[in-house]
Amino acid sequence: MSHILHLVNKSPTERNGFDTCLRMAKPGDSVLMIEDGVYAALANADFAKTIIGSMNDLSFYALGPDITARGLNDVPLIEDVHVVDYEGFVDLVTETDVTQSWL
Amino acid sequence: MKLGILIKQGPFTHQASDTAYLFTVAALAKGHEIYRVFFYNDGVYNSNKLSEPQTDDRDLVSLWSKLAADHNIDLVVCVAAALRRGIKDEILAEGFRISGLGQLVEAGIQADRTIVFGD
Amino acid sequence: MEEWEEEGPEIVKKFLYVNRRAPYGTIYALECLEVALITAAFDQEESLIFMDDGVFQLKKNQDSSDIGMKNFSKTYRALDDYDVERIYVEKESLEARGLTADDLIIPVEVLSSEELREIIDKQDVVISS
Numbered sequence: 632m633s634h635i636l637h638l639v640n641k642s643p644t645e646r647n648g649f650d651t652c653l654r655m656a657k658p659g660d661s662v663l664m665i666e667d668g669v670y671a672a673l674a675n676a677d678f679a680k681t682i683i684g685s686m687n688d689l690s691f692y693a694l695g696p697d698i699t700a701r702g703l704n705d706v707p708l709i710e711d712v713h714v715v716d717y718e719g720f721v722d723l724v725t726e727t728d729v730t731q732s733w734l
Numbered sequence: 735m736k737l738g739i740l741i742k743q744g745p746f747t748h749q750a751s752d753t754a755y756l757f758t759v760a761a762l763a764k765g766h767e768i769y770r771v772f773f774y775n776d777g778v779y780n781s782n783k784l785s786e787p788q789t790d791d792r793d794l795v796s797l798w799s800k801l802a803a804d805h806n807i808d809l810v811v812c813v814a815a816a817l818r819r820g821i822k823d824e825i826l827a828e829g830f831r832i833s834g835l836g837q838l839v840e841a842g843i844q845a846d847r848t849i850v851f852g853d
Numbered sequence: 854m855e856e857w858e859e860e861g862p863e864i865v866k867k868f869l870y871v872n873r874r875a876p877y878g879t880i881y882a883l884e885c886l887e888v889a890l891i892t893a894a895f896d897q898e899e900s901l902i903f904m905d906d907g908v909f910q911l912k913k914n915q916d917s918s919d920i921g922m923k924n925f926s927k928t929y930r931a932l933d934d935y936d937v938e939r940i941y942v943e944k945e946s947l948e949a950r951g952l953t954a955d956d957l958i959i960p961v962e963v964l965s966s967e968e969l970r971e972i973i974d975k976q977d978v979v980i981s982s
Contacts (some may be wrong), residue, residue: 633974638849640753651873651905654945657970666749696756717760724847725735725766731871731979732850734742740980742881775884775982814887835891842978843864843897850981 633728640666643678648733658688674707738845739771742852744779745794754851770808770841778816783827802829866977872907885982893935900939913958
Protein backbone atom coordinates (compact mmCIF):
# COMPACT_ATOMS: atom_id res chain seq x y z
CA MET A 632 0.00 0.00 0.00
CA SER A 633 1.29 3.41 -0.83
CA HIS A 634 0.78 6.49 1.27
CA ILE A 635 -0.83 9.08 -1.00
CA LEU A 636 -0.73 12.83 -0.45
CA HIS A 637 -3.96 14.27 -1.87
CA LEU A 638 -3.80 17.93 -2.86
CA VAL A 639 -7.10 19.80 -2.95
CA ASN A 640 -7.05 23.36 -4.27
CA LYS A 641 -10.78 24.05 -4.62
CA SER A 642 -13.33 25.22 -2.10
CA PRO A 643 -15.73 22.37 -1.26
CA THR A 644 -18.65 24.70 -1.94
CA GLU A 645 -17.41 25.60 -5.42
CA ARG A 646 -16.43 22.26 -6.91
CA ASN A 647 -16.69 18.55 -6.12
CA GLY A 648 -12.95 17.85 -5.97
CA PHE A 649 -13.00 17.62 -2.18
CA ASP A 650 -15.92 15.18 -2.14
CA THR A 651 -14.29 13.01 -4.78
CA CYS A 652 -10.96 13.13 -2.97
CA LEU A 653 -12.58 11.96 0.26
CA ARG A 654 -14.45 9.23 -1.64
CA MET A 655 -11.23 7.93 -3.19
CA ALA A 656 -8.70 8.43 -0.39
CA LYS A 657 -7.95 5.34 1.64
CA PRO A 658 -7.28 5.09 5.37
CA GLY A 659 -3.77 6.25 6.16
CA ASP A 660 -3.60 8.81 3.35
CA SER A 661 -2.97 12.52 3.88
CA VAL A 662 -4.89 15.48 2.50
CA LEU A 663 -3.32 18.92 2.06
CA MET A 664 -5.61 21.89 1.47
CA ILE A 665 -4.00 24.55 -0.72
CA GLU A 666 -5.26 27.68 -2.48
CA ASP A 667 -9.10 27.77 -2.25
CA GLY A 668 -8.97 24.30 -0.72
CA VAL A 669 -8.21 25.91 2.67
CA TYR A 670 -11.85 27.00 2.94
CA ALA A 671 -12.53 23.36 3.84
CA ALA A 672 -10.73 23.99 7.14
CA LEU A 673 -13.40 26.39 8.45
CA ALA A 674 -14.73 24.92 11.70
CA ASN A 675 -18.12 26.64 11.52
CA ALA A 676 -18.84 25.84 7.86
CA ASP A 677 -21.26 23.09 6.85
CA PHE A 678 -18.47 21.09 5.24
CA ALA A 679 -16.61 20.79 8.56
CA LYS A 680 -18.60 17.76 9.61
CA THR A 681 -17.51 15.96 6.44
CA ILE A 682 -13.87 16.65 7.27
CA ILE A 683 -14.30 15.73 10.93
CA GLY A 684 -16.07 12.54 9.85
CA SER A 685 -12.98 11.52 7.86
CA MET A 686 -10.47 12.33 10.58
CA ASN A 687 -10.17 8.81 11.90
CA ASP A 688 -8.94 7.63 8.50
CA LEU A 689 -7.06 10.60 7.07
CA SER A 690 -4.58 13.22 8.21
CA PHE A 691 -5.48 16.76 7.20
CA TYR A 692 -3.12 19.65 6.56
CA ALA A 693 -3.68 23.18 5.29
CA LEU A 694 -1.22 25.63 3.75
CA GLY A 695 -0.78 28.50 6.22
CA PRO A 696 0.04 31.28 3.74
CA ASP A 697 -3.22 30.51 1.88
CA ILE A 698 -5.17 30.69 5.16
CA THR A 699 -3.62 34.03 6.08
CA ALA A 700 -4.09 35.47 2.59
CA ARG A 701 -7.81 34.78 2.79
CA GLY A 702 -8.30 36.42 6.19
CA LEU A 703 -9.07 33.15 7.92
CA ASN A 704 -6.70 33.65 10.83
CA ASP A 705 -9.43 35.19 13.00
CA VAL A 706 -12.05 32.47 12.46
CA PRO A 707 -12.02 29.04 14.06
CA LEU A 708 -10.42 26.31 12.00
CA ILE A 709 -11.06 22.62 12.49
CA GLU A 710 -8.90 21.30 15.27
CA ASP A 711 -6.39 18.72 14.06
CA VAL A 712 -6.08 20.27 10.63
CA HIS A 713 -2.36 20.84 10.81
CA VAL A 714 -1.18 24.13 9.39
CA VAL A 715 2.05 23.91 7.38
CA ASP A 716 4.17 26.35 5.39
CA TYR A 717 5.65 25.72 1.92
CA GLU A 718 8.56 23.80 3.44
CA GLY A 719 6.04 21.63 5.26
CA PHE A 720 4.31 21.14 1.91
CA VAL A 721 7.61 19.90 0.45
CA ASP A 722 8.09 17.53 3.41
CA LEU A 723 4.61 16.09 2.92
CA VAL A 724 5.42 15.42 -0.74
CA THR A 725 8.72 13.73 0.00
CA GLU A 726 7.52 11.77 3.03
CA THR A 727 4.59 10.24 1.15
CA ASP A 728 4.87 7.90 -1.84
CA VAL A 729 2.73 9.63 -4.47
CA THR A 730 1.08 13.03 -4.80
CA GLN A 731 -2.35 13.24 -6.40
CA SER A 732 -3.97 16.58 -7.23
CA TRP A 733 -7.75 16.84 -7.30
CA LEU A 734 -8.06 19.73 -9.74
CA MET B 735 14.99 13.92 -3.82
CA LYS B 736 14.31 14.62 -7.51
CA LEU B 737 11.02 16.42 -8.11
CA GLY B 738 9.08 16.95 -11.32
CA ILE B 739 6.57 19.78 -11.52
CA LEU B 740 3.65 20.14 -13.94
CA ILE B 741 1.95 23.52 -14.28
CA LYS B 742 -1.36 23.55 -16.12
CA GLN B 743 -2.46 27.17 -15.72
CA GLY B 744 -1.14 30.48 -16.87
CA PRO B 745 -0.10 33.26 -14.52
CA PHE B 746 -2.62 35.56 -12.82
CA THR B 747 -6.00 33.93 -13.64
CA HIS B 748 -5.25 30.97 -11.38
CA GLN B 749 -2.98 30.65 -8.36
CA ALA B 750 -1.42 27.46 -9.73
CA SER B 751 1.79 29.04 -11.02
CA ASP B 752 2.27 31.04 -7.79
CA THR B 753 1.87 27.94 -5.64
CA ALA B 754 4.17 25.93 -7.88
CA TYR B 755 6.78 28.69 -7.75
CA LEU B 756 6.73 28.98 -3.95
CA PHE B 757 6.77 25.19 -3.65
CA THR B 758 9.78 25.03 -5.97
CA VAL B 759 11.65 27.70 -3.99
CA ALA B 760 10.97 25.82 -0.74
CA ALA B 761 12.04 22.50 -2.27
CA LEU B 762 15.32 24.01 -3.45
CA ALA B 763 15.90 25.56 -0.02
CA LYS B 764 15.51 22.12 1.50
CA GLY B 765 18.16 20.73 -0.84
CA HIS B 766 15.92 18.89 -3.26
CA GLU B 767 16.60 18.78 -6.97
CA ILE B 768 14.01 20.03 -9.46
CA TYR B 769 14.33 17.63 -12.37
CA ARG B 770 12.10 19.68 -14.62
CA VAL B 771 9.18 22.12 -14.60
CA PHE B 772 6.82 21.30 -17.44
CA PHE B 773 4.24 23.81 -18.68
CA TYR B 774 1.08 22.43 -20.25
CA ASN B 775 -2.44 23.60 -21.10
CA ASP B 776 -2.63 27.37 -20.41
CA GLY B 777 0.50 26.89 -18.31
CA VAL B 778 2.49 27.68 -21.46
CA TYR B 779 1.60 31.37 -20.93
CA ASN B 780 4.04 31.43 -18.01
CA SER B 781 6.81 31.63 -20.62
CA ASN B 782 5.57 34.73 -22.46
CA LYS B 783 8.18 37.46 -22.09
CA LEU B 784 5.69 40.04 -23.36
CA SER B 785 3.86 39.70 -20.05
CA GLU B 786 4.00 43.05 -18.26
CA PRO B 787 2.30 43.05 -14.87
CA GLN B 788 1.68 46.25 -12.96
CA THR B 789 4.74 47.39 -11.06
CA ASP B 790 3.30 46.59 -7.61
CA ASP B 791 2.44 43.02 -8.66
CA ARG B 792 4.64 39.95 -8.85
CA ASP B 793 6.07 39.15 -12.26
CA LEU B 794 5.71 35.40 -12.54
CA VAL B 795 7.39 35.05 -15.93
CA SER B 796 10.51 36.82 -14.64
CA LEU B 797 10.40 34.95 -11.36
CA TRP B 798 10.52 31.62 -13.19
CA SER B 799 13.30 32.87 -15.48
CA LYS B 800 15.39 34.04 -12.55
CA LEU B 801 14.83 30.83 -10.59
CA ALA B 802 15.89 28.82 -13.63
CA ALA B 803 19.06 30.89 -14.01
CA ASP B 804 19.96 30.75 -10.31
CA HIS B 805 19.39 27.02 -9.92
CA ASN B 806 19.85 25.69 -13.43
CA ILE B 807 16.27 24.45 -13.68
CA ASP B 808 14.91 22.99 -16.90
CA LEU B 809 11.74 24.90 -17.83
CA VAL B 810 9.98 23.11 -20.67
CA VAL B 811 6.96 24.44 -22.53
CA CYS B 812 4.84 21.92 -24.42
CA VAL B 813 5.11 22.59 -28.15
CA ALA B 814 1.59 21.48 -29.09
CA ALA B 815 -0.04 23.50 -26.31
CA ALA B 816 2.25 26.47 -27.06
CA LEU B 817 1.66 26.66 -30.79
CA ARG B 818 -2.12 26.68 -30.51
CA ARG B 819 -1.78 29.56 -28.05
CA GLY B 820 0.72 31.58 -30.06
CA ILE B 821 3.68 30.91 -27.80
CA LYS B 822 6.77 30.68 -30.00
CA ASP B 823 10.53 30.99 -29.60
CA GLU B 824 10.34 34.70 -30.52
CA ILE B 825 8.43 35.53 -27.33
CA LEU B 826 9.96 32.94 -25.03
CA ALA B 827 11.37 34.36 -21.81
CA GLU B 828 14.92 33.54 -20.71
CA GLY B 829 15.39 30.03 -19.38
CA PHE B 830 12.37 28.44 -21.06
CA ARG B 831 12.58 26.01 -23.96
CA ILE B 832 9.87 24.55 -26.17
CA SER B 833 9.77 20.80 -26.54
CA GLY B 834 7.47 17.82 -26.85
CA LEU B 835 5.08 16.20 -24.43
CA GLY B 836 7.55 13.35 -24.16
CA GLN B 837 9.53 15.63 -21.82
CA LEU B 838 6.66 15.46 -19.35
CA VAL B 839 6.54 11.67 -19.50
CA GLU B 840 10.31 11.50 -19.18
CA ALA B 841 10.16 13.76 -16.11
CA GLY B 842 7.56 11.43 -14.63
CA ILE B 843 9.89 8.51 -15.23
CA GLN B 844 13.05 10.18 -13.87
CA ALA B 845 11.69 12.18 -10.93
CA ASP B 846 10.99 10.60 -7.57
CA ARG B 847 7.77 12.60 -7.24
CA THR B 848 5.62 14.41 -9.77
CA ILE B 849 3.44 17.24 -8.48
CA VAL B 850 0.63 18.75 -10.55
CA PHE B 851 -0.51 22.35 -10.16
CA GLY B 852 -3.57 23.54 -12.05
CA ASP B 853 -7.22 24.46 -11.91
CA MET C 854 23.16 -4.15 -28.49
CA GLU C 855 26.14 -3.41 -26.25
CA GLU C 856 25.21 0.23 -26.15
CA TRP C 857 21.72 -0.75 -25.03
CA GLU C 858 23.07 -2.75 -22.11
CA GLU C 859 25.15 0.16 -20.90
CA GLU C 860 22.01 2.18 -20.36
CA GLY C 861 21.02 -0.16 -17.55
CA PRO C 862 17.59 -1.51 -16.87
CA GLU C 863 14.68 0.37 -18.36
CA ILE C 864 12.56 2.13 -15.78
CA VAL C 865 8.91 1.19 -16.07
CA LYS C 866 6.57 3.28 -13.97
CA LYS C 867 2.87 3.20 -13.47
CA PHE C 868 1.31 6.34 -14.93
CA LEU C 869 -2.28 7.22 -14.14
CA TYR C 870 -4.31 9.90 -15.91
CA VAL C 871 -7.37 11.01 -13.99
CA ASN C 872 -10.06 12.60 -16.17
CA ARG C 873 -12.73 14.47 -14.25
CA ARG C 874 -13.73 17.14 -16.79
CA ALA C 875 -16.34 17.11 -19.55
CA PRO C 876 -15.20 17.73 -23.13
CA TYR C 877 -15.56 20.94 -25.23
CA GLY C 878 -16.43 23.33 -22.36
CA THR C 879 -12.73 23.32 -21.47
CA ILE C 880 -9.66 21.95 -23.24
CA TYR C 881 -8.55 19.63 -20.43
CA ALA C 882 -10.10 16.48 -21.92
CA LEU C 883 -8.44 16.94 -25.31
CA GLU C 884 -5.04 17.88 -23.94
CA CYS C 885 -5.10 15.00 -21.46
CA LEU C 886 -5.84 12.59 -24.29
CA GLU C 887 -2.80 14.00 -26.13
CA VAL C 888 -0.55 13.21 -23.15
CA ALA C 889 -2.09 9.76 -22.75
CA LEU C 890 -1.28 8.94 -26.39
CA ILE C 891 2.31 10.21 -26.11
CA THR C 892 2.84 8.23 -22.92
CA ALA C 893 1.95 5.06 -24.81
CA ALA C 894 5.14 5.49 -26.85
CA PHE C 895 7.28 5.25 -23.69
CA ASP C 896 6.48 1.65 -22.77
CA GLN C 897 5.25 2.57 -19.34
CA GLU C 898 2.39 0.91 -17.52
CA GLU C 899 -0.39 3.35 -18.28
CA SER C 900 -3.91 3.62 -16.90
CA LEU C 901 -6.74 6.07 -17.49
CA ILE C 902 -9.58 6.77 -15.10
CA PHE C 903 -12.75 8.60 -16.09
CA MET C 904 -14.79 9.81 -13.15
CA ASP C 905 -17.10 12.68 -12.19
CA ASP C 906 -17.87 14.70 -15.36
CA GLY C 907 -14.90 13.00 -17.04
CA VAL C 908 -17.24 10.14 -18.00
CA PHE C 909 -18.90 12.54 -20.47
CA GLN C 910 -15.67 12.49 -22.52
CA LEU C 911 -16.51 8.94 -23.56
CA LYS C 912 -20.16 9.53 -24.46
CA LYS C 913 -20.79 8.08 -27.90
CA ASN C 914 -22.49 9.93 -30.78
CA GLN C 915 -20.67 13.22 -30.18
CA ASP C 916 -21.04 15.60 -33.13
CA SER C 917 -19.33 18.93 -32.64
CA SER C 918 -19.71 20.16 -36.22
CA ASP C 919 -22.16 22.90 -35.26
CA ILE C 920 -19.97 24.37 -32.50
CA GLY C 921 -16.96 24.64 -34.78
CA MET C 922 -14.77 22.42 -32.66
CA LYS C 923 -12.95 19.21 -33.53
CA ASN C 924 -14.77 16.05 -32.46
CA PHE C 925 -11.90 14.20 -30.81
CA SER C 926 -14.03 11.50 -29.20
CA LYS C 927 -13.11 8.99 -31.89
CA THR C 928 -9.46 9.41 -30.93
CA TYR C 929 -10.16 7.46 -27.73
CA ARG C 930 -10.39 4.42 -30.01
CA ALA C 931 -6.71 4.95 -30.86
CA LEU C 932 -5.77 4.13 -27.26
CA ASP C 933 -6.40 0.49 -28.05
CA ASP C 934 -4.12 0.70 -31.12
CA TYR C 935 -1.38 1.97 -28.81
CA ASP C 936 -1.97 -0.90 -26.38
CA VAL C 937 -3.40 1.34 -23.68
CA GLU C 938 -5.79 -1.18 -22.24
CA ARG C 939 -6.26 -0.10 -18.65
CA ILE C 940 -9.21 2.21 -19.07
CA TYR C 941 -11.45 2.50 -16.06
CA VAL C 942 -14.73 4.31 -15.50
CA GLU C 943 -16.18 4.86 -12.06
CA LYS C 944 -19.53 3.14 -11.72
CA GLU C 945 -20.91 5.71 -9.28
CA SER C 946 -20.06 8.60 -11.63
CA LEU C 947 -21.76 6.89 -14.58
CA GLU C 948 -24.87 6.09 -12.59
CA ALA C 949 -25.12 9.56 -11.11
CA ARG C 950 -25.25 10.88 -14.68
CA GLY C 951 -27.84 8.38 -15.88
CA LEU C 952 -25.39 6.59 -18.19
CA THR C 953 -24.30 3.00 -18.64
CA ALA C 954 -21.30 1.41 -20.33
CA ASP C 955 -23.49 1.04 -23.47
CA ASP C 956 -23.46 4.82 -23.84
CA LEU C 957 -19.68 4.92 -24.18
CA ILE C 958 -17.62 5.09 -27.37
CA ILE C 959 -15.02 2.49 -26.32
CA PRO C 960 -15.10 -0.64 -24.20
CA VAL C 961 -14.02 0.16 -20.65
CA GLU C 962 -13.84 -1.53 -17.32
CA VAL C 963 -16.52 -0.13 -15.03
CA LEU C 964 -15.33 -0.25 -11.44
CA SER C 965 -16.81 0.84 -8.14
CA SER C 966 -15.09 3.59 -6.11
CA GLU C 967 -13.81 0.86 -3.84
CA GLU C 968 -12.19 -1.01 -6.71
CA LEU C 969 -10.82 2.19 -8.24
CA ARG C 970 -9.20 3.04 -4.95
CA GLU C 971 -7.06 -0.07 -5.33
CA ILE C 972 -6.06 0.98 -8.87
CA ILE C 973 -5.09 4.44 -7.61
CA ASP C 974 -3.10 2.90 -4.79
CA LYS C 975 -0.70 1.18 -7.20
CA GLN C 976 0.48 4.23 -9.15
CA ASP C 977 3.84 6.00 -9.34
CA VAL C 978 2.82 9.12 -11.25
CA VAL C 979 -0.70 10.55 -11.08
CA ILE C 980 -1.56 13.29 -13.56
CA SER C 981 -4.90 14.98 -13.15
CA SER C 982 -6.55 17.13 -15.75
